[in-house]
Amino acid sequence: MSLLDSVFKRNSELEWMFDLDLVQETSHRAYLKKMALETCINFIGRAISQSDFRILKDGKRQYDDWHYLLNVRPNTDQSAADFWQDFIYKLILDNEVLVILTDNNDLLIADSFYRQEYAVYPDIFSEVTVKEYTFKRTFQMNEVIHMTYNNEKLTCFMDGMFGDYAELFSRMIETSMRNNQIRATVGLDSTQSLDEKNQSKLQKFIDKLFLSFKKNSIAIVPKLKGFDYKEEANGSNNGKSVEELAKIKRDLVDDVANILGIPTSLVHGEMAEYETAIKAFLKFCVNPLSKKIQDELNAKLMDKKEYLNGTKIEVKGIVEKSVLENSEAVDKLVASGAFTRNEVRELFGQERVDNPVLDEFLVTKNYTSAEGGEKNEAQNQR
Structure with missing residues (x-):
């Protein structure tokens, strides 16, 4: 570490460039990944949050505590719409989601937990944490609502894809900044070399010119005899770099949307073939998730005898x-x-x-x- 310190002290510019490159790469990677995932996952979450959870007995709807929990207020801090949107977000992003029922009859989504798997006995969940509170008790599989999205390979693919896009995006930003950089030369009418004192004064004057051009749309500077400031023409890309950056972000969102089964036209708000896109979205994305939720609720909230006697839960989502x-x-x-x-x-x-x-x-x-x-x-x- 002392060797790096000595190098950075001898060359302060190297230290600044080292830190900047590291921060830029990390921020671009996080920005692209979060943008694509937030856009697509929240799109699915908003659709699922509009579902109606119906408890039926002999074909007639029942209005009981479970109806209130699933459709109105699952817990003291969330409405049903917020709860199910958070449920879908965690399911897709983390590949699984765990919901527990507290002693106060609140449904809570676990932030983290440890799962002990068994072959012939119910799995056990321990160290269940919700909002920095860790439950001391353990939960068996038949006591919780637990779902998996089965996308572990998909997550690995996304990580690699985001890495490639981040590197490409960073390189395009660097190129765009170079293309739009102001380049200028300063000429002095002097045949003698400048001493350190005059060099310092000249550098301060140039810095003032730079700040004046940078901060103000109109900058006026005095014209001095023997001092010539001239900007070099660097060409114009006519905004192509900005369009290319926007296209990169759009392509990344499209890739994630295709993986999750969302028609890209819906994500971008395009109205062309809207009805067809809605049908595809409901059929291949929303309905399978609703079916998984419905099966899990029936398995955990109803016993076998009740279900065979006609008591069941139906999840009615958006109808096309x-x-x-x-x-x-x-x-x-x-x-x-x-x-x-x-x-x-x-x-x-x-x-x-x-x-x-x-x-x-x-x-x-x-x-x-x-x-x-x-x-x-x-x-x-x-």
Whole structure:
């Protein structure tokens, strides 16, 4: 360490450059990685947070403590929307998420924990920490809500990809700064070499010129006899470097979005083929996550007997089908006798209505068979 100190003392510029390069590389890497992950993961989290968690018993919705915890207030510090968005963020970013139920009936997302795995016995979670508080007790697998995203290889791939993008991004910034750098020469009308005192005065004057040009949009300096300041033309890139930097960031977000199953047009707010992108997003990204959450809740909140007797939890997320836009299809589904009106309500994410009439199959005259139509016509003529 003393050798480095002696080198830096002899050359203060080297010390400044060493620290700057290290800080720049780290900040660019963290900036790019956080930007891409925050954009894509929060996009999924906002979609999942709009889900409706329904506890059904014999087809009828139940309003109990679990309904309140899952849909209104999981704990004293979070709303349901904040809780599920945080849940998805931790699930995707950390590859797993653990939720515990406290003695006060609060659902808490663990910040860290240790998992002891067993082959034929339930796994045990210990050292569960939430907001710097570590629980002294242990939790068994059947006492917690635990999910994995199964993306360990994906995480390794992302780390390598972010490293490559960070190096490229840093190099492009350096190139852009060099291209836009102000270059100038100072000429002196003197045939004699300057002593140290005059060199110091000259350097101070040049520094004042530099600060004047840097801080002010309009800078006026005196023109001295025997002193010639001239800026060198360095060309113009017409903003191409800025566009290239923006494209690098966009490409990085696109790569992460494709990995997570998000259509890139939705992430960037593009309206071209919006309906198709929404359907793909719900089908290949949101619905699989909702199914994982639904299966985990049914396995942990319901026992086997309850589930087989018709008590279950359904997670209803964003529905890509609009009732008004598909009113003609709804009419045909009911009129053809293929679905009851309650079944159609369920197809569009609505709850069943407790009315026996809505469970009847209806067939309009246009959908009756030819034989049935002839019989009805004959009966009418009689």
